[in-house]
Amino acid sequence: MFVRLIGTACCAAALLAGGAAISPVEAALSAADQQFVNEAAVGGQFEVVAGKLATRSTNPKVQAFGQRMVRDHGAADAQLQRLVKTQGGRLPQGLDAAHEQLRAHLASLKGDDFDREYIALMVKDHDEDTKAFADEQRSTADPQLKQFVEQTLTVIKEHDQMARQIAGAMGVKLNIETNNKNG
Numbered sequence: 001m002f003v004r005l006i007g008t009a010c011c012a013a014a015l016l017a018g019g020a021a022i023s024p025v026e027a028a029l030s031a032a033d034q035q036f037v038n039e040a041a042v043g044g045q046f047e048v049v050a051g052k053l054a055t056r057s058t059n060p061k062v063q064a065f066g067q068r069m070v071r072d073h074g075a076a077d078a079q080l081q082r083l084v085k086t087q088g089g090r091l092p093q094g095l096d097a098a099h100e101q102l103r104a105h106l107a108s109l110k111g112d113d114f115d116r117e118y119i120a121l122m123v124k125d126h127d128e129d130t131k132a133f134a135d136e137q138r139s140t141a142d143p144q145l146k147q148f149v150e151q152t153l154t155v156i157k158e159h160d161q162m163a164r165q166i167a168g169a170m171g172v173k174l175n176i177e178t179n180n181k182n183g
Contacts, residue, residue, distance in 0.1 A: 029087060033145055036136045037084055040152075041091040043129070044080065046099040047073035053106050054118055061166045062115045065122070072159070076152050083144050119167045123174055126160035 029037065047069045054066025084091050095103060102121070109117055133153040140146050167174060 029084075029089065029142055029145065030140075033136070033140050033142055034089075036132070036140075037080060037089075037145070038092055039132070041077065041080060042096050042099060043125075044073045044077040046095055046103065047125070048077065049095065049103050050106055050118065050121075053103075053114075057115050057118075058111065059115045059170070061169065062119060065119070065162060065166055068162070069122075069159070072155055076155065079148060079152075083148055086144070116170060116172050119163055119170060120172050120174060122163040123160065123167055126156055126163055129156045130160055 051066040051069030051073065054062050054069070057063050057066065081091055106114065106118060106121075130153070133149050133156055137146060137149045137153060140149065164174075
């Protein structure tokens with residue numbers, strides 16, 4: 001659901017530095033939970049935007065995956081928005097600078113170049129998401145957030161498996177160090 005290409009620290013720094021209008025969740029969430037939901041929101045928004053780009057692909061598997069990202073991440077984003085709103089908070093609207101740069105880069109690619117880069121990015125992203133959501137599942141004390149994380153983690157793992165299958169069918173080489181399977 002959220003891309004952390006530069007690593008956790010850089011993504012957090014990008015979120016704090018600006019680009020997206022971030023209003024932290026206030027109510028009962030801990031600082032760590034607030035950071036998680038803000039990162040998940042921006043990442044989910046990126047998945048929807050990137051998924052829309054993927055629907056222009058000429059590869060039917062990439063198109064279908066993109067459509068699935070739009071549907072599933074759009075639904076997860078709406079669910080997260082409702083959860084945070086019930087606790088009196090707000091989520092960032094729009095992409096941060098790092099995600100906007102990724103979006104622009106993907107938008108500049110065409111054909112096989114787009115397909116290969118997009119699907120490799122989706123594997124990396126969902127590997128990182130699996131770890132982040134599993135960590136949040138273990139650490140959050142908020143029961144509503146925990147339920148959201150558990151439900152979403154199941155979907156993220158499914159997306160990761162789908163992206164890996166598509167990458168394999170396309171012959172996309174994955175960097176084992178950064179794209180290891182977590183969880």
